[in-house]
Amino acid sequence: MQHSPDSRPDGTQSATTSARASATQAFPETAEPLQAGFLTTLFRDLGAEVPDGPSEEDTVAVHARAAALTHHRTLTVQAEHEHLADLLRRAALPVSAMDFESQLRSYEPRPFPADADLPPAEAEPRWADYAPPQPPAADPDEPVSRRLLDSGYQRELAQARLRHQRDLREWRARQAEGAAAEAQAARTAHEQAEQAKARAVREYNESLEECRRAYRLSEPAAVESLLERALAAAEVATRDIPSPCRALFRPLTRTAVLDLDLPPLDVVPSLSGYRLAEDGTPEPVPRAPAERSSDYLRLTARLALRALQAADAVDTDGILAGVVLNGWLRRPGADPLCLLSVDADRDALARTRLVADPAGAGPTSVDEDEPAPGVYADAEHDEALLRLRELSAVVTPDPYGPVPVVPNGTAGATVPSAAELSPNEFAQLVRELLTRGGLGSWSVRLRGPFGLVATAEGTRGSALPGRWVVWASRNTDPVGEDELRTLAEAVREEGAERGLRLTTGMFGEAALDLAAEEGYRRIHLIDGEGVRELSRTHLGLPLAAG
Numbered sequence: 001m002q003h004s005p006d007s008r009p010d011g012t013q014s015a016t017t018s019a020r021a022s023a024t025q026a027f028p029e030t031a032e033p034l035q036a037g038f039l040t041t042l043f044r045d046l047g048a049e050v051p052d053g054p055s056e057e058d059t060v061a062v063h064a065r066a067a068a069l070t071h072h073r074t075l076t077v078q079a080e081h082e083h084l085a086d087l088l089r090r091a092a093l094p095v096s097a098m099d100f101e102s103q104l105r106s107y108e109p110r111p112f113p114a115d116a117d118l119p120p121a122e123a124e125p126r127w128a129d130y131a132p133p134q135p136p137a138a139d140p141d142e143p144v145s146r147r148l149l150d151s152g153y154q155r156e157l158a159q160a161r162l163r164h165q166r167d168l169r170e171w172r173a174r175q176a177e178g179a180a181a182e183a184q185a186a187r188t189a190h191e192q193a194e195q196a197k198a199r200a201v202r203e204y205n206e207s208l209e210e211c212r213r214a215y216r217l218s219e220p221a222a223v224e225s226l227l228e229r230a231l232a233a234a235e236v237a238t239r240d241i242p243s244p245c246r247a248l249f250r251p252l253t254r255t256a257v258l259d260l261d262l263p264p265l266d267v268v269p270s271l272s273g274y275r276l277a278e279d280g281t282p283e284p285v286p287r288a289p290a291e292r293s294s295d296y297l298r299l300t301a302r303l304a305l306r307a308l309q310a311a312d313a314v315d316t317d318g319i320l321a322g323v324v325l326n327g328w329l330r331r332p333g334a335d336p337l338c339l340l341s342v343d344a345d346r347d348a349l350a351r352t353r354l355v356a357d358p359a360g361a362g363p364t365s366v367d368e369d370e371p372a373p374g375v376y377a378d379a380e381h382d383e384a385l386l387r388l389r390e391l392s393a394v395v396t397p398d399p400y401g402p403v404p405v406v407p408n409g410t411a412g413a414t415v416p417s418a419a420e421l422s423p424n425e426f427a428q429l430v431r432e433l434l435t436r437g438g439l440g441s442w443s444v445r446l447r448g449p450f451g452l453v454a455t456a457e458g459t460r461g462s463a464l465p466g467r468w469v470v471w472a473s474r475n476t477d478p479v480g481e482d483e484l485r486t487l488a489e490a491v492r493e494e495g496a497e498r499g500l501r502l503t504t505g506m507f508g509e510a511a512l513d514l515a516a517e518e519g520y521r522r523i524h525l526i527d528g529e530g531v532r533e534l535s536r537t538h539l540g541l542p543l544a545a546g
Contacts, residue, residue, distance in 0.1 A: 063280060070282040074273040081269055084295060090237045091302035092384070094355045095309055098230035099316045100212045107201040109194035112187045125171055130164040132156040216317055223249040223319060227256055230314040234306050241267055245307050248411040252541045253425040254321035257411040260307050262327045262339060265400060268295045289400060294382070296399045300327055300340055301384035304393075308342065309354035321346055324409040324422045329402065339396040342388060343408035343422040352390050408449075417544040418474045418504035418531070427452050429543075430472040430502065433531070436538035438462035439470075450474050455494060466497035475505035481514040484523055491522065502526040 096102075135153045214222035227247035235243060241263040248257045270287060277283035304327055311323050327340030344352075388395065394405045409422030421429065430452065431442050439456035446453040451473030458464035469491045471483070484501060491499040499522060501507075506527050507515075515525055526534070528545065535543040 066276060066280050066282060070274045070276055073282055073284075077269055077271050077273050084268060084299070087238060087241060087267070088299055088302060091299060091306060092355065093237050093306075095230070095234040095306060095313065097313055098226075098233050098310070099314050100208060100215070100226075101316070103208055104205055105201045107198050109191070109198050112190045125164060125167040127164055130160040130167075132160050212317075215319060218249075218251050218254065218319055220249045220251060223247075223256070226314055227258075227311055230310040231258070231307055234310040238303075243303050246411070247311070250416055250425070252416065252535065252539065252543060253421065253428050254319060255409075255422070255425050255428070256311055256320055256323050257409055258307055258311065258323065258325040259411050260304060260325060260327045260340075262300050262303070262329045264331075265296065265329070265402075267299065268292050289398075293399055297395060298382050298384060300399075301382065301388050301395070303327075304340055304342060305354050305384055305387060308344070308349065308391075312349045312354060318346070321428055322422075322424050323349065324407075324425070326407040326410075329399070337402055337404040338407045339399050339402065339404060340388075340393065341405055341408045342391050342393040343424045344391040345424050345428070348391055352387055354387065406449075415542050415544050418528070421474075423447060423449050423452075426472070426474060429535075430454075430470070433534045433538055434464075434470065434500075437534070438464040439468060453490070455496065464498075467495065468498050468500055469494050469496045470500045470502065472500075472502040473504075475503045478506050478508035479503050479511050480508050481510040484511050484514050484520060488520060488523055497522065499523045500526065502531065504528045504531055 132153065135150045211222050211225065215226055224247045227249070228245075231245040231247065235245070243261050243263055245258050245260045248259075249255075250257065270292060272285045272287050274282045274284055304325055307325060308323060311320070322343070322345040324344075325340075325342040326338050328336040329339050330336045385395065394408070396403045396405050409425060410420045412420045418426065427444065427447055431454075434456060435442065438458050440459070441457035442454060443456070444452055444454045451471070454470045454472075456468045456470055458466055458468060469487065471487050471490070473479075479501065487499045487501050491497075501523060503526070507525055512525075514520055515523055532543045532545065535541060
């Protein structure tokens with residue numbers, strides 16, 4: 001009879017085999033690399049014979065366990081990639097309309113049903129309950145007809161018939177009165193319930209109309225309430241990654257400022273999968289940083305487009321002149337970082353398709369032997385990001401750096417300062433003020449984050465006649481005399497009659513002295529206090545200092 005080297009004739013295991021089994025069970029993932037060192041020391045401590053090396057069966061088993069663990073972990077990473085692909089698809093779905101028309105309700109009261117269930121009626125008196133028992137037979141051979149001629153039985157029968165007829169008449173009278181009363185009560189209850197439902201719907205529609213009137217009057221609370229309802233409805237498709245968006249409306253520029261919370265960075269998988277290392281252990285395969293950044297930017301771009309679409313779709317009355325959207329990454333114990341900022345006027349939103357293609361967000365397979373290419377490796381050609389760039393969006397180049405961007409506008413108080421306005425808002429404010437003052441045919445020649453240069457025409461006989469060159473800026477430093485000389489040169493090149501230098505700050509002494517000279521009498525100056533006064537005069541709305 002043959003025995004293995006580690007077994008005994010009686011069938012029990014040797015100390016060598018027991019120690020090897022215990023070590024393999026205690027360290028299943030690292031059993032193979034421990035064979036040469038750890039097990040040798042363990043055998044010597046036990047006083048057992050040190051084997052020459054692991055058996056072929058042990059080596060195969062350890063390798064199989066490591067391969068199975070590697071495959072399991074790769075499947076987990078693959079599930080994370082598929083979840084990201086599903087998020088990208090759902091984030092690109094078009095949002096449902098949430099304007100006032102879509103929120104109106106209607107209810108028509110239902111008529112009382114003819115076969116309505118009424119309370120159970122009193123049972124009709126039955127003759128069987130009144131009929132007296134038949135007299136017993138004196139003679140078994142006597143026919144039944146003879147027994148029924150018994151005088152006593154006939155008297156009882158007549159009295160029973162009278163009682164049955166009397167009770168039947170009374171029952172019919174009660175039924176006639178009771179059925180009508182019960183039917184009327186049921187009908188009244190039904191009509192009252194239906195009228196209450198119709199009244200509730202009518203009151204809701206009336207309150208909605210009140211909100212709509214306030215919205216058309218550009219009351220901030222009404223505009224913000226409608227916007228946030230639309231934004232919350234748009235978020236439903238991706239509730240597993242909450243991305244709330246808050247709205248603030250500035251009546252001064254008729255602009256909505258949206259603050260969108262971006263998903264955490266770990267929503268994008270950092271690994272492509274796992275592979276077996278040379279020592280036989282599962283080894284993670286990290287993804288290229290550029291691929292991971294591209295996937296995160298794709299997701300945030302879709303969330304931003306969805307918020308812009310919700311705000312644009314709900315504004316059926318054309319109250320908004322523009323939308324500013326800032327995407328913020330919020331981390332515990334750290335200041336929020338702006339990774340994305342959009343400043344779009346209404347015309348830009350109207351000519352841009354705000355719904356990304358869900359087909360471009362299909363799942364990506366993860367191969368165990370090759371690094372995963374990412375959900376979409378090249379962000380430069382991603383549809384959602386291209387649409388944001390059509391809106392002149394500013395997007396971080398590296399969300400994992402992280403590299404923040406400067407927000408176009410900030411959502412501070414409802415009464416903003418000039419520094420809080422976005423470039424579009426500031427240009428809109430300047431144009432509105434000067435148009436109210438008499439300048440038309442507005443044409444913007446240059447525009448940047450802190451100002452613009454434009455030409456405008458004033459009608460003859462107005463307060464601002466002729467052709468003008470307007471240079472408006474948000475200055476923190478005083479305007480110097482060199483800027484006035486530059487404006488005077490632009491007036492000559494444009495063949496204009498006058499120039500206007502507008503700043504939200506102040507003019508330096510040298511600039512004021514130069515403007516008083518004879519050659520610069522055609523250059524008009526408006527400082528920050530003048531801008532605020534024009535805002536109160538022409539728009540009836542304040543602009544905060546600072």
